[in-house]
Amino acid sequence: MRLSHVLAGLVVASLSSAAFAADNYKIDPEHSFVHFRVNHMGVSNTYGRFNDPTGTVTIDPADMSKSSINLEVKADNVDTDNDKRDAHLKNADFFDARQFPTITFKSTAIKGEGDKLEVTGDLTLHGVTKSITVPLTKIGEKETGQMGHRAGWEAMLDLKRSDYGMSNMVGPVGDDIHLVVALEAVKS
């Protein structure tokens, strides 16, 4: 075999692998949000968020089984714009942040194509891990110049905090939690 044929083969192979390589993203904590809503005393909804979520997103359009999402928030980063309430939420009555410092989501399977995905993964909250499935919508993707190549996704889900051992004060503080997860990530 001629050397030129070998080189040509290598070029084609590298180009094709580049075309089908997975896109790896790092979550931008400043432009990503994990918001929650919980009922208060049956009369209103209280909203809060976990500041500075971190993690990675890997999307392989050619083989979705190679795609993954790993998200982590610190329980100590809970923020409801009220210091006393936040202190109460961080302690043993609710998130118990010193005993269970992180809340994580690690995907185990991603289905779908284009902008609509269905992500199944293990959510670990308050030391309890449960498998959940979440619809994930891609909001957009763009080469932004100085801020790099970015993509964004959003998911909404509902869960019961008592399923994760957070059963204290169920009643005055609702059991049903509505979560909005909005991620912006930079391609690496």
Add this chain to the structure above:
Amino acid sequence: MPEPRDILLWVVLLPAAVAVIATLVSLIPGRRDSASQPWGPALAICAGFVAAYTKLKGIEGFPPVNVQTWLVYLGVPVVLIAIIATVSPRRARWIVFALSVTLIVLSVWLFSRPLARSLEPREFWTRTAFFAAGAVAWLGLMEALASRVKGATLPLLLWICAVGAALAVINAHSLLLGQLVGTVAAALGAIALLGLWFRNLTLARGGVLALAVVLLGLILCGHLYADLSQRDLILLAAAPLMAWAGELPFLKRGGVRFAVRLIAVLLVLAIPLVPALKGLQQTMQEQTDAYSY
């Protein structure tokens, strides 16, 4: 906030009722000069706590994910050690003490264990050793006091301390842990009431161990997993030890000795309790304002 009726039922009446039954059974045949068996007050405190915990929080499987649930399981070896203390001869008491010390060290390690992830190993082990040594010293001193002081005196003083600790822990941003301390206070209150009639009722060789594990364990959790300061942790643990003041040799009359014990306990307890009461009052005030959460 939980309903006051629920607090009365599950934090006060349930553990108190369980404690009354367990203590009364240990006092059979029930004469006024009967001495309680060591397992009685131990079972009273542990069973009262477990009953209330089951209602307030629910019990996870074994091993528990949440360290506070260990308090429920630790009640079993506490009662077993108290039973050993009941049946073993006097010369074998060192075995009971050795088992008690082992259980206390194990319980402190279990409560502290999750912090090993976030602390440097040296800091983690130093802190754990400090808390374990403190709890063992507390056990030794309270055990010696309990063998000298019988009847209602010690349970009453411990009840005051437990009520104070419950309020301090609630002010440290954990209503749940505060309520759980309250369940121990309720059991102690019931034992104290029985002690008014049964003059030889004793917390020695069982009740004190239960308190070292459950009461001190809850206060320690208040420090580790809520916002109870280390100073307040030490003061709340030290307050019952002030009852030793009544053992001063020149104090002869029973009433004077009790008054001295009470004053000494209250003086130490007041240091964490007064700011806690002010904090709770402020929180209650805010609860009625629109600003409150």
